[in-house]
Amino acid sequence: MEAESQSPKATNVETKPKLHSDDQEYKLRAENIDVFYDDFQAIKNVSLNIVGNSITAFIGPSGCGKSTFLRLFNRMNDYIDGFSMNGDIYMEGKDIYDPSIKVEELRKTVGMVFQKPNPFPKSIYENVAYGLRIQGISDEDYIEERVVESLKQATLFEEIKDNLDKQATALSGGQQQRLCIARALAVKPSVLLMDEPTSALDPISSGKIEDLVHELKSDYTIVIVTHNMQQAGRVSDNTAFLYMGSLIEYGDTQKIFTNPEKDRTQNYITGRFG
Amino acid sequence: MEAESQSPKATNVETKPKLHSDDQEYKLRAENIDVFYDDFQAIKNVSLNIVGNSITAFIGPSGCGKSTFLRLFNRMNDYIDGFSMNGDIYMEGKDIYDPSIKVEELRKTVGMVFQKPNPFPKSIYENVAYGLRIQGISDEDYIEERVVESLKQATLFEEIKDNLDKQATALSGGQQQRLCIARALAVKPSVLLMDEPTSALDPISSGKIEDLVHELKSDYTIVIVTHNMQQAGRVSDNTAFLYMGSLIEYGDTQKIFTNPEKDRTQNYITGRFG
């Protein structure tokens, strides 16, 4: 029920992302998040709303907490020793840290792609089928259909369609990363988290992934961490700038890159620090 | 018998270091040096003469071959698998790669200080005495005299004179590095090679080492590798700029820093690449 002009919450800042008419329209909402690793506070009172079917980029210097924040949305921090948090994260209005939420279910809805391509040491086919198999699906026809479709979505199918039995680890880095995206897509998530998905890749492979991300936008809500300013500028609708655990500025990517409100953002984007 | 105005050899360059009247005055001479690590050529046809009782700095971007070149002068590359070289290195006119040369003897004349302080896990006293002991010297009085004198030369004596029995590893980083210098001095070398001797140290410790290097100049020929432009400028008489294994420019430090002949040198010194 928030007003049309309302901006997403952020510590001490009022920034303007692309807005929608209804609270329901926020696919993801983070409210007053603190994250601690033992005594060290990695995220400091960050609030931030993300609308559906958009691409949001997290930028900031190394160690500012981008990955930490991203991983909150599929609860991947849960396994880290010493991790603790305050605040709430909602997905489509539901508190994902509520005890009634099954974290395995959540992760099927919120897919994730990592910095370094990490295919399983199995065949290409079995990599993509993995998410379905662990759900107990055994209908081979359905699995095959999903594998092919996901590989097509990830624009990988044409390159490897004759080699679905090949070991995934034998693919090139760029292909591996697209495979990892296909693997995430196979279980039909609605959110896709990507943590520096191209930082280990050459420029050509990176370009392919960027194109792919663009295409996926119509079906998925995508949050992407990147240290590549140009990439953030090219690919995202909204950008959040984090610095030492705090959200400095958040809003329309165009705006952030051309006319940021904070000097810090300005300095970072023009490469004067970080 | 070379003419007074002759400049040291360098691949495709004519640069002017501080000159002396006689070939004999060149403490060290490298002629047409190629170095290979297996198939990879790390040094490409470099020639370079160094006069006695001077400080020569090697600068250049990481991986350009500074350390490789420096370590030729005490044959420390000999142990590296796959190392091979062409060309000759003379010290006071003698070819140090001649089979008749005993490498252990050479190293007593050419001391070396490394990037990370590497004292032995023994007492301070025994660290400095080590070089004497392995020469078979057993006259304790003489050893003590050398230890004290070397520590004094390395401007460390005052700080630790009451603790000569202390473990050397318990000293601070800067003290450890001065200890390593004292250790090298104890055997009365005439050349001192230093490979980034201050890069692991804080600015204050670095300053002390720089002062020390300056003082040692009157007795030793010093060759120092550094990635710190300011340091090279402050400390050295001559500077050699290496780039991808080639010697780009070599000459008077003042000249190199204020008015280099090559654009590459200019760019590197002003920090435009490297």
Add this chain to the structure above:
Amino acid sequence: MNSTESSRLKDKAFRYIGMGTTIACVLILAIFIGFILYQGINRLGWDFLMALPSRFADQSGIYTAWIGTLWVLGLTTLISFPLGVGAGIYLEEYGKDTWLNSFLEINIANLAGVPSVIYGLLGLEAFVRIMKMGNSILAGSLTLALLILPIIIVSTRESIRAVPSSIRDASNALGATKWQTIWNQILPASFGGILTGVILALSRAVGETAPLIVVGALAYVPFAPQGPLDEFTVLPIQIFNWVTRPQHEFVINAAAAIIVLLVITFAMNGIAVYLRNRWQSKMNW
């Protein structure tokens, strides 16, 4: 939803199965040791340690056995320590990356996997018969020394490898010869690790039975040995001898002797672990 439920259930079940299995193993060990203590602890005493073997179980002791064990241990150390450390130094410091080195490496890996009873056959033929040492302490010790040599070599190499190359560089740059560097720097710096490996290897030797039986140490030796060419018995063989007797009193003797053997083995392992920790914390370069 359903599949998530069952996955979670399996997950939970395995957590308990895993914990249960692990604890069960530790528990079995506890039961074993508890049983031994229960059977044997009352038999232990000064008399038991100092008595010679006897046909009466309650007058029988392990004097000859532990003296024999000490002899064998000492002699095995004397033989295997210099050989193993020397071989380790050679492999790590000399002739690296030669075909000989990789051959030696495979060979040592293989020797480490040869069953101990085969070493017994080697000892029987080579030492007892060809070199005519008979069933002596020397023959037994030589056999055990060969048996533990691979362990000592491997741990020596690991310890030497743990010494940072900066130490080696520093020594070389001062004009030290290879051996001077090894003797003055590498060995002192790796000594803790080497010692750990040697003690672990010896603790294995203390418990070895089969190779000694094969070289002929299973005799009734009612007198403590006085020299390396004497016949001998050791604790594990004394235990074996008593275990095979049907009379309960001898079984109790066996249990008591096992307590002594376990104390020795655990103590050696404990010392080794302690040394390793101390060495590792000292060697944080």
Add this chain to the structure above:
Amino acid sequence: SCGPSGPSKEIKIDGSSTVYPITEAVAEEYRSEAPNTRVTVGFSGTGGGFKKFLRGETDINDASRAISASETETAKENGIDYVRLSVAFDGLAVVANPENDWVDYLTVEELKKIWRPSSQGKVTHWSDVREEWPDKELHLFGPGVASGTYDYFTEAIVGESGSSRGDFTASEDDNVLVQGVSTDQSALGFFGLAFYEENMDKLKLVPIENENGKKVKPSMKTVSNDTYSPLSRPLFIYVNKEAAKRKPVQDFVNFYLSNAGKLAKQIGYVPMPDSAYQAQKEKFKAFYSQSDTTTAE
């Protein structure tokens, strides 16, 4: 505790595991008599012991049978002279597991059926021995081939020394046999009577029908009066001549003969009459005092 002892104060004994307990007991008692004499006793079996004895490696050999013809041959070749001294009697006990409730007695014929070589792999169940017995697997235990007990048993039962089936648990260590039989319901085994007496509670003694048709259990009495036949026998020690010239050996053997009767009884063997021991002592004395006869140069 004891001072340096020259090699001459060392006495090496090996041989029969049946005689071993007697010799062990004597050696142990002798420790207090002559603390500086080091007596070592092995139990390689009579045959195994003779191998060493005839190579001159041991001074005394325990034997639960007389020396064989081929062994005598070897002795001549090696120039070993020796004397045989009797030390006690023994019976061979045939034993089963206490839980075995069917075996009441065995005839010599049945024992032969069980143990002869041709029965290997054929007589494998109790029912193969006597039809009314259960169809349970027959697990056999006996002394190893190096033992005099084995030789004696095969001679007495099968008819040829050293001839038997091979598929049984054979051990020179009688303790292993006791353990095996006492823990295995379908076991049948044999060994010296003394081992039965030491482990009576764990074993069932099987009576043997002798040629008079009487079912006899071995005991002190039945062995010494010869009614337990054919499985009773004398036990010996053999002393090397060279060794017998050494004073410590003479002392030890005399001590042995003086105490064997008492100790044998303690352990479960059948002692000889005192006069017999006296006769053995004299035989021994005559042996080591006489000049060399057999040793050729």
Add this chain to the structure above:
Amino acid sequence: MKVKEKIIEKILAACALITVLTTVGIILILTIEAVSFFQEVSIIEFLTSTEWTPLFTQKSYGILPLLAGTALTTMIAIAVALPIGLIIAVYLNEYARESVRKVLKPLLEILAVVPTVVYGFFALMIVTPFLKTFIPGLSGFNALSPGIVMGIMIIPFVSSLSEDALSSVPDSLRQASFGMGSTKFQTAFRVMVPAASSGIIVSAILAISRAVGETMIVAIAAGHQPRFTLDPTVPIETITAYIVQISMGDVPHGSTAYQTIFAAGITLFVFTFILNNISYWIKSRYQQKYE
């Protein structure tokens, strides 16, 4: 100076060559005795006859009963050690907290330092009587009890080596699996274990090799009866136990009976040699994979 250096190097090389001498010695001794054995006994009989009675009047030299005994106890040991070791490895690596692992792992490794003669005692005095309460027909000497105890003894080999293999699998795979919504169980058995499979196989092979060569446990608790059977409840004999049994008596040098222990020894050596080399080969390939 140079001369001294050379001498030292030669001495050190000699130390290293002792290991070669050892191998040569083992192979030579086994081969020489085995060759004279095979001059008496046909290799066909050795490999095919199902009876092993070299000491009796009706001599038969079939190694199969000893091999069967070795195979039987080894299989029982592996059946115990492999699943338990693997479960423990997975549990310690994927489930247990660091503090728990720090306590449990060294405790488990105690199992591997207990001398084998002590395990023989356990097998004979504890495990066999315990098993008898379930299996009344169990002989006092049998393959089952020493097999199980041997299995317990080699659990730490399997668990430690497998855990090393599991922990060398990059964490990114675990992350990927969790990120897909897998439970720890699914992650462990569908991703981690397959990814670590070569290391786990190495641990299994080394465990087998160890079980094949284990001597005292079987010498004490398995009986000494060469029997061509896979029945775990009756007395059997392994190759190793046979060597010990013969060594306990005095079989004269040069006799065929004496040579049998070398024929048995070379059989044992060949098996363990093959196993060790397979594991060495897998290990050197697999170590390249994750480095």
